[in-house]
Amino acid sequence: MSNQLLKNKKGIIFGALDENSIAWKVAEKAHDEGAEFVLSNSPIALRKGDIYKLAEKTNSKVISADISEVTDIEKLLKESSEIFEDKIDFILHSVGMSPNVRKNIPYPEMNYEYFQKTLDISAISLHKVLSAAKKFDIINEGGSVITLSYIAAEKYVTGYGDMTHSKALLESIVRQFGYYYGTSKKVRINAVSQSPTPTSATSVVKGFEALYNYSDKVSPLGNASADSCANVCIMLFSDYTKMITMQTIYNDGGFSAVGIGDGDI
Numbered sequence: 001m002s003n004q005l006l007k008n009k010k011g012i013i014f015g016a017l018d019e020n021s022i023a024w025k026v027a028e029k030a031h032d033e034g035a036e037f038v039l040s041n042s043p044i045a046l047r048k049g050d051i052y053k054l055a056e057k058t059n060s061k062v063i064s065a066d067i068s069e070v071t072d073i074e075k076l077l078k079e080s081s082e083i084f085e086d087k088i089d090f091i092l093h094s095v096g097m098s099p100n101v102r103k104n105i106p107y108p109e110m111n112y113e114y115f116q117k118t119l120d121i122s123a124i125s126l127h128k129v130l131s132a133a134k135k136f137d138i139i140n141e142g143g144s145v146i147t148l149s150y151i152a153a154e155k156y157v158t159g160y161g162d163m164t165h166s167k168a169l170l171e172s173i174v175r176q177f178g179y180y181y182g183t184s185k186k187v188r189i190n191a192v193s194q195s196p197t198p199t200s201a202t203s204v205v206k207g208f209e210a211l212y213n214y215s216d217k218v219s220p221l222g223n224a225s226a227d228s229c230a231n232v233c234i235m236l237f238s239d240y241t242k243m244i245t246m247q248t249i250y251n252d253g254g255f256s257a258v259g260i261g262d263g264d265i
């Protein structure tokens, strides 16, 4: 059911790799709700090719950008403004990657070059996107930027390795940049902290299935799906949430608020 909540809104969606990606679900719903957007992903993800199916379905253009490269981001923003002949209203940053986790390197033995890559791609990239957007003044007043986080930003979670630090940094950038962009341009910046969700990114997390099942059992509402995450993103892009900024919003079925559940003892 569509309420055209994003009618006349334009945006950029980073991170739709395949149909399991959270960004994919957000793009589908944003399209249903009347938004127009550019889809962006890394050159290697574009070579996989699935994104073009989404582009066709949502009538969107695809622009390649390595989100850790400022020049790529600036080129993307310029091209997007040309496509829309206008400023934009929303950005979804749905990007994460850890070479340490991918290569299953135990946390105490992490490779520090990989660690820097993890931070650069998964967290500092949000700062780079926001910095370029502010420099070009590409986001309309009242616009909305969302990134995706996980409870491992705050608590130890098995298998999450150095991604835990990237999520802590990401949530901190949300608050810090949210202040600057809020005071200067009334642009909102929020993180959605999502339940474990089976995607390409989690396929490399050791023990993900057990973690997913545990989280599902502990959460009073069960794990939140990618679809429900997309609904929250639509709400945050919409004009109904114009006074929400600098927050981490938990779409996790209540997991983050449970200490000891009835089933645990």
Ligand SMILES: NC(=O)c1ccc[n+]([C@@H]2O[C@H](COP(=O)([O-])OP(=O)(O)OC[C@H]3O[C@@H](n4cnc5c(N)ncnc54)[C@H](O)[C@@H]3O)[C@@H](O)[C@H]2O)c1
Pocket (backbone or CB within 6 Å): 014, 015, 016, 017, 018, 020, 021, 022, 023, 041, 042, 045, 065, 066, 067, 068, 093, 094, 095, 096, 097, 121, 148, 149, 150, 193, 194, 195, 196, 197, 198, 199, 200, 201, 202
């Ligand atoms: N799946 C989960 O359980 C879960 C839970 C909480 C938060 N998240 C977060 O959600 C976001 C999206 O992940 P997902 O689960 O949909 O997995 P996904 O693998 O579908 O998406 C990750 C995306 O990051 C992109 N990416 C990686 N390196 C890049 C680069 N250098 N430049 C541009 N793009 C790059 C990938 O191509 C991919 O599209 C991530 O930030 C992830 O940490 C996921």
